[in-house]
Amino acid sequence: MSTPSLLAIGLGNPGAEYEDTRHNVGHQVIDGLSGRLDISLQHQSDALVGWGRYVDQKIGLAVPLTYMNRSGDAVAGLRAHYDLPIDRLLVIVDDLHLPVGTIRLRPTGSSGGHNGLAHVAQRLGTTEFSRLRVGIGNDFPEGRQSDYVLSPFTDEQRPAARSAREDAEDAVLTMARDDIDAAMNRFN
Structure with a gap:
């Protein structure tokens, strides 16, 4: 297989009980792209992975089957399996x-307190990988962060959340077709 222009990996938690939660927005973006690009995801080790084309670019989509805080295991495994340069991961x-x-799309950065990103950085041995953050807000009482991220968007939040997921899908496609700078200029 030739090297893809991009392997987009959406973090989240496995299982139907987490499917529609805020914490699974990464999975939701990949699901949307999978439908738009007609790429089916197949089980491979500890992830679901699919390959296809967008315009004239090869693109990969993946969702780890590990829990969020162990996402780095799947991401590092995929990078090693496909021998991908770090700049081809999102x-x-x-x-x-x-x-x-x-x-918000960035070519590098810190985990910002996100345990999934922290584990990815730990397992990759670097923070020099692209990340696309999708806002879920923080309207929760003190001490209730876990309940908040593991619950669905409210009826009032759903239209904005849907719009952000669509923008995230478009940002991934722009990055695959052009590059991260073009995607950041358009979506940040």
Whole structure:
């Protein structure tokens, strides 16, 4: 297989009980792209992975089957299996520091307190990988962060959350077709 222009990996938790939660917005973005690009995801080790084409670019989509806080195991495994340069990886996560309806794409950065990103960085041995953060807001009482991220968006939040997921999908496609700078210029 020739090297893809991008392997987009959406973090989240496995299982139907987490499917529609804020914490699984990374999975939701990959699900949307899978449908748009007609790429089916197949079980491979500890992830679901699919390959296809967008315009003239080869693109990979993946969702780890590990829990969020162990996502680095799957991401590092995929990178090693496909021998991907670090600049061909894009990790998609929820971010409670961003308002619902917003996205932020960066070529590098810290975990920002996100345990999934921290584990990815630990397992890759670097923070020099691209990440796409999808805002989930932080409207929760003190001490209730876990309940908040593991619950669905409210009826009031759903339209903005849907719009952000669509923007995130478009950002992934722009990055695959052009590059991260073009995607950041358009979506940040």
